[in-house]
Amino acid sequence: MEEIRPDADGVTLSINGKENVCVRYVVDVGGFRSSVADQMKLREGARAMQSFTRSIFTHMVGVKEYEDVIAATQETGSPTHIAQSTLHHLFDCGWLWIIPFDNHPHTTNPLCSVGLQLRIDKHGPAGDSEAEFRDFLAHHPSVARHFEGAARVREWTVAPRINYNSRETTGDRYCLLGHAAGFVDPLFSRGLANTFESINRLAPEILHAARLDRWQKEGFAAYEHYSLKVVETNDRLVANSYSAFKTFPLWNAWFRVWLSGSYIGVLRLRRILANYLESRDEEQLEAAFDTATYPGTLSVESHRFESLFDAASTAMEALEAGMAGEQETVDVLHRLFADARGHLPLDFSDFANHFISRSTHEFTASLLEWGQYGAGRP
């Protein structure tokens, strides 16, 4: 698509320089190379991003499992088989993912996805990816054991800076969706969930606009607010995570912020689904999504969590700015979780417990209760 010309009657799209297509509205899902963002210069003047990271990633075969090379040599205490999920190795201002696609007995795919993410101000700009990866392994011998005998089966993909966003995500007769609106970092794997939620929020606004045949920006204000907020929230979450990677006590404190908010967001969706399965009322279902108190945030609905998120982020940002020490920051986070006890679905204040997803009776009971009543639980 070369050119997009919105006017009062519709949008004319010029494709391959010859074919003109006229439509009433354009939803651009073109990702980083979004034509609409490019032509409308929507990346210019966007909010400055906090995350400053780059990525190299590839596919390999013969990557050894965590259980065979690391858990075999030390007591990890993990209640789950870590090689069955996305494995993150964290280090100062960076992380490595190892995602085996042969993680269950019926798989036919021998590939393993491997990706290295680095904060640019700490690790410098992208260079020779293979040399960089080998150098990383030389400095992290326990991680290197995964890769003894492994072979890369395609070139490295290089993202010299992976974070970007947009000044606006809607305009008269167009909007940006998913990666076209912005991207932060694959750290929390929130991309696909965000895309689904974006579709869910945008679709009713498009249907409404179609009924009225009114396609002005104002009709998409709620979607725009949501889509900008999603990137802003993820940006703050990710930037502070890279700061927390520096030491185990920091990460042990900070990752509870992510997990705590994510649980609330997921439980909200489960409640909406459970209510719908009981009532089969589509209007009620649509209204349930509209009632988000904090659209685009992690919890979506919990005032208590959102204030914890803000306070914890502020503490991490003070640490990053050199205005607070590590122990002081961990103490602030610990206090926040201790104060939140009883107000969030799960108690994350026991920092000695490193496996907080362990299924206990209290854990399940607390989730069920929040799942039923949400932020307004008795």
Ligand SMILES: Cc1cc2nc3c(=O)[nH]c(=O)nc-3n(C[C@H](O)[C@H](O)[C@H](O)COP(=O)(O)OP(=O)(O)OC[C@H]3O[C@@H](n4cnc5c(N)ncnc54)[C@H](O)[C@@H]3O)c2cc1C
């Ligand atoms: C390294 C990495 C790891 C990730 N890991 C995860 C994960 O584990 N879990 C998760 O949920 N999410 C993950 N994500 C995020 C996830 O990939 C994205 O959220 C998702 O791909 C967004 O989908 P999208 O359709 O908006 O954009 P994209 O997937 O970027 O798709 C955009 C498409 O538009 C095409 N296109 C662009 N311009 C044009 C044009 N002019 N004409 C025709 N086609 C065009 C592009 O070629 C591309 O195929 C990851 C992202 C990255 C970068």
